[in-house]
Amino acid sequence: MKFNASKRLFFTAATAALFCSNQVHAQGMHFSQYYNAPMLVNPANTGLMSDNDYRLGANYRNQWANLPVPYNTISAYADFQLMRNANYNNWMGLGVSFFNDKAGDGVLSNTRIEGNIAYHVMTSDYSMISAGVSVANAARSLNFNKLTYNSQWVGRNGVTFDPQLNSNEPVGILKTNFFDVSAGINYATFPTEATYLRIGVSVAHINQAEESFYDADTLQVAGNKIGIRPSANADAIINWSESLTFNPSVYYTLQKNASQIVFGSLGMIYVGGQRDHKTELIVGAFYRWDDAVIGALGMQFNSVRIMTSYDYTISSLGKDNNNFGAIEFSVSYMGMYGNMGRSGRTINCPRF
Numbered sequence: 605m606k607f608n609a610s611k612r613l614f615f616t617a618a619t620a621a622l623f624c625s626n627q628v629h630a631q632g633m634h635f636s637q638y639y640n641a642p643m644l645v646n647p648a649n650t651g652l653m654s655d656n657d658y659r660l661g662a663n664y665r666n667q668w669a670n671l672p673v674p675y676n677t678i679s680a681y682a683d684f685q686l687m688r689n690a691n692y693n694n695w696m697g698l699g700v701s702f703f704n705d706k707a708g709d710g711v712l713s714n715t716r717i718e719g720n721i722a723y724h725v726m727t728s729d730y731s732m733i734s735a736g737v738s739v740a741n742a743a744r745s746l747n748f749n750k751l752t753y754n755s756q757w758v759g760r761n762g763v764t765f766d767p768q769l770n771s772n773e774p775v776g777i778l779k780t781n782f783f784d785v786s787a788g789i790n791y792a793t794f795p796t797e798a799t800y801l802r803i804g805v806s807v808a809h810i811n812q813a814e815e816s817f818y819d820a821d822t823l824q825v826a827g828n829k830i831g832i833r834p835s836a837n838a839d840a841i842i843n844w845s846e847s848l849t850f851n852p853s854v855y856y857t858l859q860k861n862a863s864q865i866v867f868g869s870l871g872m873i874y875v876g877g878q879r880d881h882k883t884e885l886i887v888g889a890f891y892r893w894d895d896a897v898i899g900a901l902g903m904q905f906n907s908v909r910i911m912t913s914y915d916y917t918i919s920s921l922g923k924d925n926n927n928f929g930a931i932e933f934s935v936s937y938m939g940m941y942g943n944m945g946r947s948g949r950t951i952n953c954p955r956f
Contacts, residue, residue: 633677633703633714635663636890636898636913638837638855638866640934643681643701643720645837645855646788646806647736650722651685651697653938656907658684661936667915670925673708683720693726697736713745716784734790743781744815782813784830798843808833809859833859847874849884865893870900881906888913895919896929909936 635641641663642649653659660682667675683699699720706713722736753771758764788806809830816828839853854867868890877883886909888900897918902911915929 633679633705633716634857634864635665635677635679635932635934636866636892636896636915636930637663637900637911637932637934639839639851639853639870640909640911640936641679641681643683643699643718643738644679644703645835646790646804647720647738647786648722648734648788648790648804648806650683650699650720650736650738651695652722652724652734652790653685656685656938657941658682659936659938661934663932663934665930665932667930668925668928669931670928675705675707675930677703677705679703695724697722697724697734701738701740710751711745711747714742715744716740716742718784730793730795732790732792732794734792736788738786740784740786741781742784742813742815743779745777745779747777748775749777780815782815782830783811784808784813785810788835800841801838802840803838804836806835806837808835831860833857848872851888864895866890866898868898872904877906886911902934907938910934 633644635644638645640661642652642659661680663677663679665675665677667677679702681699681701683697686696686698688695697720699722701716701718701720703716703718704713705715718738718740720736720738722734724732724734726732751771752765752767755769755771758766758769786806786808787810788804790802790804792800792802794800809832812829812832814829835855835857837853837855839851842850842852844850849872850869851872852867852869854865856865857863868888870886870888872884872886875883875885882904883906884904886900886902886904888898890898890900890913892898892915895918896915898913898915900911900913902909911932911934913932915931917925917927917929
Protein backbone atom coordinates (compact mmCIF):
# COMPACT_ATOMS: atom_id res chain seq x y z
CA MET A 605 0.00 0.00 0.00
CA LYS A 606 1.33 3.46 -0.90
CA PHE A 607 0.85 6.31 1.57
CA ASN A 608 0.37 9.88 0.40
CA ALA A 609 2.17 12.77 2.07
CA SER A 610 -0.67 13.63 4.44
CA LYS A 611 -0.89 10.06 5.78
CA ARG A 612 2.87 9.81 6.26
CA LEU A 613 2.86 13.15 8.04
CA PHE A 614 0.06 11.97 10.30
CA PHE A 615 1.84 8.76 11.32
CA THR A 616 5.16 10.56 11.84
CA ALA A 617 3.57 13.26 13.97
CA ALA A 618 1.66 10.65 15.94
CA THR A 619 4.86 8.79 16.72
CA ALA A 620 6.58 11.95 17.94
CA ALA A 621 3.55 12.94 19.99
CA LEU A 622 3.41 9.51 21.56
CA PHE A 623 6.61 10.16 23.46
CA CYS A 624 6.56 13.97 23.80
CA SER A 625 3.12 14.54 25.30
CA ASN A 626 1.90 13.64 28.75
CA GLN A 627 -1.62 13.21 27.42
CA VAL A 628 -0.92 9.93 25.61
CA HIS A 629 0.83 6.77 26.65
CA ALA A 630 3.85 5.08 25.12
CA GLN A 631 3.61 1.52 23.87
CA GLY A 632 5.34 -0.91 26.16
CA MET A 633 7.49 -3.65 24.70
CA HIS A 634 5.58 -6.85 24.13
CA PHE A 635 5.80 -10.10 22.21
CA SER A 636 3.03 -12.28 20.85
CA GLN A 637 5.27 -15.16 21.99
CA TYR A 638 5.01 -13.97 25.60
CA TYR A 639 5.53 -17.58 26.66
CA ASN A 640 9.06 -17.32 25.21
CA ALA A 641 9.85 -14.09 27.11
CA PRO A 642 9.55 -15.36 30.71
CA MET A 643 11.14 -12.50 32.65
CA LEU A 644 9.30 -9.85 30.63
CA VAL A 645 5.99 -11.43 31.68
CA ASN A 646 6.90 -11.78 35.37
CA PRO A 647 10.17 -11.35 37.34
CA ALA A 648 9.13 -14.35 39.44
CA ASN A 649 9.88 -16.54 36.40
CA THR A 650 13.60 -15.88 36.83
CA GLY A 651 15.34 -19.23 37.28
CA LEU A 652 12.03 -21.12 37.27
CA MET A 653 13.06 -24.36 35.53
CA SER A 654 12.23 -27.88 36.65
CA ASP A 655 15.08 -29.97 35.27
CA ASN A 656 17.64 -27.40 34.05
CA ASP A 657 20.04 -24.98 35.68
CA TYR A 658 20.12 -22.12 33.20
CA ARG A 659 18.30 -20.66 30.22
CA LEU A 660 19.44 -18.44 27.33
CA GLY A 661 17.12 -16.86 24.80
CA ALA A 662 16.54 -14.18 22.17
CA ASN A 663 13.45 -12.69 20.50
CA TYR A 664 12.82 -10.53 17.44
CA ARG A 665 9.55 -8.82 16.46
CA ASN A 666 8.75 -6.79 13.33
CA GLN A 667 5.40 -5.03 13.73
CA TRP A 668 3.35 -2.95 11.25
CA ALA A 669 5.91 -3.29 8.44
CA ASN A 670 3.35 -1.98 5.92
CA LEU A 671 2.91 1.33 7.78
CA PRO A 672 5.25 4.35 7.84
CA VAL A 673 5.93 3.77 11.57
CA PRO A 674 6.93 0.08 11.92
CA TYR A 675 8.27 -1.28 15.19
CA ASN A 676 11.35 -3.50 15.41
CA THR A 677 11.91 -5.09 18.81
CA ILE A 678 14.74 -7.35 19.93
CA SER A 679 15.53 -8.95 23.25
CA ALA A 680 18.10 -11.27 24.77
CA TYR A 681 18.05 -12.82 28.20
CA ALA A 682 19.78 -15.29 30.49
CA ASP A 683 18.78 -16.65 33.88
CA PHE A 684 20.39 -19.11 36.25
CA GLN A 685 19.57 -21.19 39.32
CA LEU A 686 21.76 -20.62 42.38
CA MET A 687 21.87 -21.51 46.08
CA ARG A 688 19.85 -24.73 45.81
CA ASN A 689 19.34 -26.52 49.10
CA ALA A 690 20.22 -30.18 49.62
CA ASN A 691 16.77 -31.41 48.55
CA TYR A 692 16.66 -29.23 45.43
CA ASN A 693 13.29 -27.82 46.49
CA ASN A 694 14.34 -24.22 47.30
CA TRP A 695 16.58 -22.08 45.15
CA MET A 696 17.37 -18.58 43.95
CA GLY A 697 17.13 -17.36 40.37
CA LEU A 698 19.29 -14.59 38.92
CA GLY A 699 18.79 -13.15 35.47
CA VAL A 700 19.62 -10.33 33.10
CA SER A 701 17.62 -9.05 30.13
CA PHE A 702 18.24 -6.66 27.25
CA PHE A 703 15.47 -5.06 25.19
CA ASN A 704 15.57 -2.59 22.31
CA ASP A 705 12.66 -1.18 20.34
CA LYS A 706 12.87 1.17 17.32
CA ALA A 707 9.98 2.82 15.49
CA GLY A 708 9.17 5.39 12.83
CA ASP A 709 10.98 7.93 10.70
CA GLY A 710 12.49 9.51 13.81
CA VAL A 711 14.06 6.19 14.88
CA LEU A 712 12.30 6.42 18.22
CA SER A 713 14.35 4.05 20.39
CA ASN A 714 13.64 2.40 23.73
CA THR A 715 16.49 0.43 25.34
CA ARG A 716 16.33 -1.44 28.64
CA ILE A 717 18.95 -3.36 30.58
CA GLU A 718 17.30 -5.26 33.39
CA GLY A 719 18.50 -7.29 36.37
CA ASN A 720 16.18 -9.90 37.89
CA ILE A 721 16.20 -11.87 41.12
CA ALA A 722 13.66 -14.43 42.36
CA TYR A 723 13.33 -17.09 45.03
CA HIS A 724 11.40 -20.34 44.66
CA VAL A 725 10.07 -22.35 47.61
CA MET A 726 8.37 -25.75 47.48
CA THR A 727 5.43 -25.42 49.89
CA SER A 728 4.52 -29.11 49.58
CA ASP A 729 5.31 -32.12 47.44
CA TYR A 730 2.92 -30.72 44.82
CA SER A 731 3.12 -26.93 44.99
CA MET A 732 5.55 -24.03 44.83
CA ILE A 733 5.56 -20.27 45.42
CA SER A 734 7.94 -17.91 43.63
CA ALA A 735 8.56 -14.20 44.14
CA GLY A 736 10.78 -11.91 42.07
CA VAL A 737 11.92 -8.34 41.54
CA SER A 738 13.52 -6.59 38.59
CA VAL A 739 15.37 -3.27 38.35
CA ALA A 740 16.01 -1.74 34.94
CA ASN A 741 17.84 1.20 33.45
CA ALA A 742 15.71 2.45 30.55
CA ALA A 743 16.83 4.93 27.89
CA ARG A 744 14.85 6.56 25.10
CA SER A 745 16.08 8.57 22.13
CA LEU A 746 14.46 10.33 19.17
CA ASN A 747 16.13 11.90 16.11
CA PHE A 748 14.14 15.10 15.54
CA ASN A 749 16.19 15.84 12.40
CA LYS A 750 14.38 13.02 10.61
CA LEU A 751 10.88 14.30 11.42
CA THR A 752 8.78 16.60 9.25
CA TYR A 753 6.03 19.05 10.23
CA ASN A 754 3.02 20.84 8.72
CA SER A 755 4.81 24.18 8.97
CA GLN A 756 7.42 22.97 6.44
CA TRP A 757 4.83 22.52 3.67
CA VAL A 758 4.53 25.79 1.70
CA GLY A 759 2.91 27.14 -1.45
CA ARG A 760 -0.64 28.09 -2.30
CA ASN A 761 -1.95 24.59 -1.63
CA GLY A 762 0.85 23.43 0.65
CA VAL A 763 2.27 21.05 -1.96
CA THR A 764 5.94 22.08 -1.68
CA PHE A 765 8.07 20.76 1.14
CA ASP A 766 10.97 22.89 2.42
CA PRO A 767 13.04 21.02 5.04
CA GLN A 768 15.05 24.20 5.72
CA LEU A 769 12.07 25.97 7.27
CA ASN A 770 12.18 26.27 11.04
CA SER A 771 9.68 23.90 12.64
CA ASN A 772 10.14 25.44 16.11
CA GLU A 773 10.75 21.92 17.39
CA PRO A 774 13.95 20.49 18.96
CA VAL A 775 16.80 19.51 16.65
CA GLY A 776 19.29 16.66 16.81
CA ILE A 777 19.02 13.42 18.79
CA LEU A 778 17.37 13.91 22.16
CA LYS A 779 17.80 11.35 24.93
CA THR A 780 16.30 10.59 28.29
CA ASN A 781 16.75 7.76 30.79
CA PHE A 782 15.23 6.55 34.05
CA PHE A 783 15.21 3.62 36.47
CA ASP A 784 12.27 1.24 36.49
CA VAL A 785 11.19 -1.29 39.14
CA SER A 786 8.89 -4.32 38.74
CA ALA A 787 7.85 -7.24 40.96
CA GLY A 788 5.75 -10.37 40.76
CA ILE A 789 4.71 -13.66 42.35
CA ASN A 790 3.78 -17.12 41.00
CA TYR A 791 1.92 -20.06 42.44
CA ALA A 792 2.44 -23.44 40.79
CA THR A 793 0.85 -26.79 41.46
CA PHE A 794 1.71 -30.16 39.90
CA PRO A 795 -0.44 -32.96 41.32
CA THR A 796 0.91 -35.50 38.83
CA GLU A 797 3.83 -35.82 36.45
CA ALA A 798 1.38 -35.24 33.61
CA THR A 799 -0.18 -31.98 34.87
CA TYR A 800 1.26 -28.61 35.78
CA LEU A 801 -0.56 -25.31 36.46
CA ARG A 802 0.98 -21.90 37.14
CA ILE A 803 -0.76 -18.64 38.02
CA GLY A 804 1.13 -15.38 38.33
CA VAL A 805 0.59 -11.67 38.93
CA SER A 806 3.10 -8.88 38.48
CA VAL A 807 3.32 -5.09 38.61
CA ALA A 808 5.60 -3.08 36.29
CA HIS A 809 6.69 0.55 36.69
CA ILE A 810 6.11 0.48 40.46
CA ASN A 811 8.16 3.64 40.96
CA GLN A 812 6.21 5.52 38.22
CA ALA A 813 9.29 7.21 36.79
CA GLU A 814 8.95 10.35 34.69
CA GLU A 815 10.30 10.58 31.15
CA SER A 816 10.51 13.54 28.79
CA PHE A 817 12.67 14.77 25.90
CA TYR A 818 12.20 18.33 27.13
CA ASP A 819 13.96 20.16 29.94
CA ALA A 820 11.15 20.41 32.44
CA ASP A 821 12.84 23.12 34.50
CA THR A 822 13.57 25.37 31.50
CA LEU A 823 10.29 24.89 29.63
CA GLN A 824 8.16 24.51 32.76
CA VAL A 825 6.45 21.38 31.45
CA ALA A 826 5.85 18.09 33.21
CA GLY A 827 7.35 14.87 31.96
CA ASN A 828 5.30 11.80 31.15
CA LYS A 829 4.67 9.86 34.35
CA ILE A 830 4.75 6.18 33.42
CA GLY A 831 1.63 4.44 34.63
CA ILE A 832 1.76 1.35 36.83
CA ARG A 833 1.11 -1.73 34.69
CA PRO A 834 -0.41 -4.74 36.51
CA SER A 835 -0.42 -8.08 34.68
CA ALA A 836 -1.79 -11.56 35.27
CA ASN A 837 -0.92 -14.80 33.53
CA ALA A 838 -1.80 -18.45 33.77
CA ASP A 839 -0.53 -21.48 31.89
CA ALA A 840 -0.73 -25.24 32.11
CA ILE A 841 1.19 -28.20 30.77
CA ILE A 842 -0.90 -31.29 30.08
CA ASN A 843 0.88 -34.43 28.92
CA TRP A 844 -2.01 -35.90 26.95
CA SER A 845 0.00 -38.92 25.83
CA GLU A 846 3.56 -40.05 25.23
CA SER A 847 3.55 -38.17 21.92
CA LEU A 848 1.31 -35.14 22.57
CA THR A 849 1.52 -32.30 25.10
CA PHE A 850 -0.73 -29.24 25.34
CA ASN A 851 0.39 -25.90 26.76
CA PRO A 852 -2.63 -23.53 27.07
CA SER A 853 -2.01 -20.05 28.47
CA VAL A 854 -3.54 -16.59 28.94
CA TYR A 855 -1.89 -13.22 29.54
CA TYR A 856 -3.58 -9.94 30.57
CA THR A 857 -2.09 -6.52 31.20
CA LEU A 858 -3.47 -3.05 31.90
CA GLN A 859 -1.82 0.38 31.82
CA LYS A 860 -3.75 3.63 32.21
CA ASN A 861 -6.47 3.47 29.54
CA ALA A 862 -4.91 0.64 27.51
CA SER A 863 -5.33 -3.10 28.05
CA GLN A 864 -4.41 -6.33 26.30
CA ILE A 865 -5.49 -9.93 26.65
CA VAL A 866 -3.97 -12.82 24.70
CA PHE A 867 -4.92 -16.47 25.03
CA GLY A 868 -4.43 -19.71 23.18
CA SER A 869 -2.40 -22.89 23.27
CA LEU A 870 0.68 -24.61 21.96
CA GLY A 871 0.75 -28.27 21.06
CA MET A 872 4.01 -30.27 21.20
CA ILE A 873 4.04 -33.36 18.99
CA TYR A 874 6.76 -35.99 19.44
CA VAL A 875 8.53 -36.78 16.17
CA GLY A 876 11.64 -38.70 17.29
CA GLY A 877 14.54 -39.18 19.69
CA GLN A 878 14.89 -40.62 23.18
CA ARG A 879 13.00 -39.39 26.25
CA ASP A 880 15.83 -37.08 27.36
CA HIS A 881 16.72 -36.02 23.81
CA LYS A 882 13.34 -35.60 22.16
CA THR A 883 12.54 -33.79 18.95
CA GLU A 884 9.09 -32.17 18.93
CA LEU A 885 7.04 -30.22 16.42
CA ILE A 886 5.36 -27.18 18.00
CA VAL A 887 2.15 -25.71 16.60
CA GLY A 888 -0.03 -23.08 18.21
CA ALA A 889 -2.91 -20.64 17.81
CA PHE A 890 -3.62 -17.52 19.89
CA TYR A 891 -6.04 -14.60 19.89
CA ARG A 892 -5.30 -11.03 20.96
CA TRP A 893 -8.67 -9.57 21.86
CA ASP A 894 -10.09 -7.26 19.15
CA ASP A 895 -6.69 -7.06 17.45
CA ALA A 896 -5.14 -10.17 15.90
CA VAL A 897 -5.21 -13.90 15.33
CA ILE A 898 -1.76 -15.41 15.90
CA GLY A 899 -0.35 -18.58 14.45
CA ALA A 900 2.83 -20.18 15.82
CA LEU A 901 5.15 -22.88 14.51
CA GLY A 902 8.43 -24.26 15.81
CA MET A 903 10.67 -27.17 16.70
CA GLN A 904 12.17 -28.41 19.95
CA PHE A 905 15.52 -30.16 19.48
CA ASN A 906 16.36 -31.56 22.92
CA SER A 907 17.30 -28.35 24.81
CA VAL A 908 16.94 -25.94 21.88
CA ARG A 909 13.61 -24.37 20.93
CA ILE A 910 13.18 -22.37 17.71
CA MET A 911 9.84 -20.71 16.93
CA THR A 912 8.17 -18.24 14.60
CA SER A 913 4.73 -16.62 14.79
CA TYR A 914 2.57 -14.39 12.62
CA ASP A 915 -0.03 -11.81 13.70
CA TYR A 916 -2.98 -11.47 11.31
CA THR A 917 -4.66 -8.14 12.07
CA ILE A 918 -8.45 -8.28 12.43
CA SER A 919 -8.99 -4.78 13.87
CA SER A 920 -9.84 -1.67 11.83
CA LEU A 921 -6.11 -1.18 11.26
CA GLY A 922 -6.19 -4.22 8.96
CA LYS A 923 -7.32 -2.18 5.96
CA ASP A 924 -4.20 0.00 6.25
CA ASN A 925 -1.61 -2.72 6.90
CA ASN A 926 -3.07 -5.41 4.61
CA ASN A 927 -3.86 -7.42 7.76
CA PHE A 928 -0.13 -7.86 8.41
CA GLY A 929 0.35 -7.19 12.13
CA ALA A 930 3.72 -8.68 13.01
CA ILE A 931 6.15 -11.53 12.56
CA GLU A 932 8.27 -12.88 15.39
CA PHE A 933 11.20 -15.24 15.81
CA SER A 934 12.55 -16.71 19.04
CA VAL A 935 15.26 -19.13 20.07
CA SER A 936 16.05 -20.50 23.52
CA TYR A 937 18.39 -23.01 25.10
CA MET A 938 18.20 -24.64 28.52
CA GLY A 939 21.06 -26.60 30.04
CA MET A 940 22.75 -28.06 33.10
CA TYR A 941 25.94 -26.95 34.85
CA GLY A 942 26.98 -30.61 34.83
CA ASN A 943 25.76 -33.96 36.05
CA MET A 944 25.90 -32.98 39.72
CA GLY A 945 22.54 -33.47 41.31
CA ARG A 946 20.82 -34.60 38.14
CA SER A 947 19.70 -37.87 39.69
CA GLY A 948 18.86 -36.27 43.05
CA ARG A 949 16.21 -33.86 41.85
CA THR A 950 12.78 -34.69 43.18
CA ILE A 951 10.65 -31.91 41.71
CA ASN A 952 7.43 -33.65 40.75
CA CYS A 953 6.43 -31.70 37.65
CA PRO A 954 6.76 -31.91 33.88
CA ARG A 955 9.38 -29.93 32.01
CA PHE A 956 8.50 -26.25 31.70
